[in-house]
Amino acid sequence: MIDADLFRAVLGRFASGITVVTTTDANGTPHGMTVSAFSSLSLDPPLILVCVSNDATMAPVLAATESFVVNVLSATQEAVSRRFAGKVDDRFAGVGYHDGKLGDPVLEDVLASMQCRIVARHPAGDHVILVGEVVDAAAFEGKPLLYYRGGYAVLER
Numbered sequence: 001m002i003d004a005d006l007f008r009a010v011l012g013r014f015a016s017g018i019t020v021v022t023t024t025d026a027n028g029t030p031h032g033m034t035v036s037a038f039s040s041l042s043l044d045p046p047l048i049l050v051c052v053s054n055d056a057t058m059a060p061v062l063a064a065t066e067s068f069v070v071n072v073l074s075a076t077q078e079a080v081s082r083r084f085a086g087k088v089d090d091r092f093a094g095v096g097y098h099d100g101k102l103g104d105p106v107l108e109d110v111l112a113s114m115q116c117r118i119v120a121r122h123p124a125g126d127h128v129i130l131v132g133e134v135v136d137a138a139a140f141e142g143k144p145l146l147y148y149r150g151g152y153a154v155l156e157r
Contacts, residue, residue, distance in 0.1 A: 012148070012149040013148075013149065015146050015148040015153065016036045016148075017072055017146060018034060018072075018073045018144075018152075019036070019050070019070050019071055019073065020032050020033065020035070020070075020073060020080065021033055021062075021070055021071070022068065022069045022097070022106070023058075023068040024104055024105070025061050030097070030104075032058070032084050032091050032092065032105065033052075033056060033058045033084055034081050034084040034085035035051075035070075036147050037052075038050050041131065045133055046137075047133055048070060048114060048116060048131075048134060049129055049130060049131050050068075050070060050132070051127045051128070051129050052127060053126060053127050054126055054127060054128060055126070062128075066117060066118055067102040067103070067132075068118065068130070069104045069113055069115050069116065070114045070116065070132070071106065071107040071112075071113050072110055072113070072144065073145040074109060074145060075143040076109065076142075076145075078145060078152050080095060081152070083095065092105065095107065096109065100115045101115055102115050102117065110140070111140055112137065113137065114132070114137045115135055115136040115137065116133060116134050116135065118132055119132065143155050
């Protein structure tokens with residue numbers, strides 16, 4: 001078994017895009033959190049997955065909802081990423097969004113968005129893997145916001 005520091009160092013060498021996962025609770029209140037553990041899963045049907053820590057403040061909300069949105073952040077949205085990663089009372093204050101087809105918040109000025117219906121939940125270590133079937137999506141031009149070795153980066157090409 002390797003130690004946690006080595007595991008973090010190795011995983012930090014993998015540059016990943018940054019997403020904000022959003023949903024609404026039973027009262028219609030929007031919730032969101034920054035997530036880098038996102039991946040495509042299947043083209044047919046169109047499936048994606050996100051991994052959420054069991055300790056995340058949004059974990060109980062995601063456990064009770066049937067849908068979510070993955071918002072892929074652009075290079076200009078580092079402040080949005082930090083806001084949704086931090087301990088802020090109202091993460092949506094000052095952040096533009098509209099309600100998607102399933103009623104969940106879709107952030108403005110993102111590179112892409114995927115509105116998903118939850119089709120499976122899998123416990124895995126200290127996380128839960130949410131599998132979402134993409135029911136609506138949008139893609140826009142721009143550069144992605146990346147996370148690499150513990151910090152933000154921008155694609156330079």
